[in-house]
Each structure stands twice: as C-alpha cells, then as structure tokens.
Amino acid sequence: MALAYVGAAEYKKDIAELLKSKNEYDRSGAAHALARLKEIEYAPEIAALLRKTDLGPWRDQSPIVALIDLGVGAKYTKEIAQALSNDFSSEVQETAAYALAHLRAREYAPQIANLLNEKYRRSSAAKALAIMGAKEYEPKIAGILDDDNDLHQSAAMLALGILGSREYADKIANLMKTKKESFVSNAVSLLLMNSTAHAKDASEVLKKNKSGTWTRESFITWSGMKPNRLMVELSKRSQN
Numbered sequence: 001m002a003l004a005y006v007g008a009a010e011y012k013k014d015i016a017e018l019l020k021s022k023n024e025y026d027r028s029g030a031a032h033a034l035a036r037l038k039e040i041e042y043a044p045e046i047a048a049l050l051r052k053t054d055l056g057p058w059r060d061q062s063p064i065v066a067l068i069d070l071g072v073g074a075k076y077t078k079e080i081a082q083a084l085s086n087d088f089s090s091e092v093q094e095t096a097a098y099a100l101a102h103l104r105a106r107e108y109a110p111q112i113a114n115l116l117n118e119k120y121r122r123s124s125a126a127k128a129l130a131i132m133g134a135k136e137y138e139p140k141i142a143g144i145l146d147d148d149n150d151l152h153q154s155a156a157m158l159a160l161g162i163l164g165s166r167e168y169a170d171k172i173a174n175l176m177k178t179k180k181e182s183f184v185s186n187a188v189s190l191l192l193m194n195s196t197a198h199a200k201d202a203s204e205v206l207k208k209n210k211s212g213t214w215t216r217e218s219f220i221t222w223s224g225m226k227p228n229r230l231m232v233e234l235s236k237r238s239q240n
Helices: 009-020 024-036 040-051 062-069 073-082 090-102 106-117 122-132 135-146 150-163 166-178 184-192 196-208 212-223 229-239
Strands: none
Touching: 009 024, 009 040, 024 040, 024 062, 040 062, 040 073, 062 073, 062 090, 073 090, 073 106, 090 106, 090 122, 106 122, 106 135, 122 135, 122 150, 135 150, 135 166, 150 166
16 A cells, blocks of 8 residues: 555556455555556556455445546446345445445346345445435335434435435434434435425534534545435535
C-alpha cells in the first residue's frame, strides 16, 4: 500500500504477484494498491480471487472494493454476486450486496432478497434492495418493522423511505413515538417518503440528533445517487 500511496506504478508487477499469496492480508493489500494505482489490467486477476475455493474462509472484501474503485465492477457482477453465498463472511456479503446495488445489477435482486431471511444479513439486504429500487420486495422489507431487533427495524425504515413506501408512514411514525430512543432513521425515512403528515415530528427528531447527516451521506455514497431535492432538504434539516 505504501508504494501505491506514493504512486510507484513501476512496482505494479511485484504488487500483482501478491495476489497469488496464500496470506489474505497480502492479497488484500495488493488488490487495494492496484486499485489505487488504477491498474485496470489486473482487474481479471482481482476478480478471479472471488472464484477461488482453496483460500479458506472468506473474510476479505478487498476484491469487491478494488473492482468498484477501478471502475470496472459492471464487468464482474457475476463474480461479485458469488460473494452473496454463505461461503463468505457477513461483512463480505454486505459489501457484495451494496456493490451490486451501486451497479444497479437488478438481476441479482433475488439473491440479495434471500439474505432477508438471515438474521445477521437482513439489514444490509433491505437497504441494498431499496437502493436498487426493487419495490417487489417492499412487503418483505416492511415485515422487518416487527422485528425485535432495533437495528433491523432501523434498516427497514430507511429502506422503505428510499423506496418511497408511503403506506408504511403511519407505522413508522408510531414507532418513532413509542421507542424509548427515537431513531434518526424513522425521521429520515419519513422525509424520504415526503410524508407531510409527519414532517414536523420528523424534523424535530433530526434537529435533536446530528447523526442524520451521516445517514444521508452514507446512502449517497453507497447508492451513487446525486443529492436530489429531497436529499438536499434532508441535509438542511439535519444540520440546523
């Protein structure tokens, strides 16, 4: 990575050799370094890491991140989608889901939706499907509002907000009032829905909790969305 930071592209071949290492930290560093150097010629070798089955348990997101950073992710959606399987860690599955959502690879929505059934995957899956605009999974995402896990509920709220699922606005607003600690995600989702009936309450929550800014920036980053009028309004409310 140090060579990449100083732009030492003359060592790219030596760096690329580390992609063959049995050590996952060597492979990870090499993938990130080549991406930073914008060495697109090594994209096939980086993508090939996602197809290897002899490297042990997969905990490394670097091949996915590197392909996105190189700007060639759309060419390797099949390889990225392989990382949705249970052969990979939850962190890698999450990265794969968001990457496919960022690439608008809707053909893999069913595989991502399968993760809604997994306790420790459903939050990321719900948000990735929302970024994809996969409204066909709206009812299943809404079912997570009844989850006994606050974080899962929070993810479902944000996902439904992105999908503009107004029919769930009242339920989300009620959750915002009944929870001991009001979620910023409740307010964000209501604003994303442009729910005028609950706009005042949502705005008050955002004024009290500055983390709404993080939520906004997080979704813009992962989804590749440009801040539209609603996002700009959300930014203003979260910073006032």
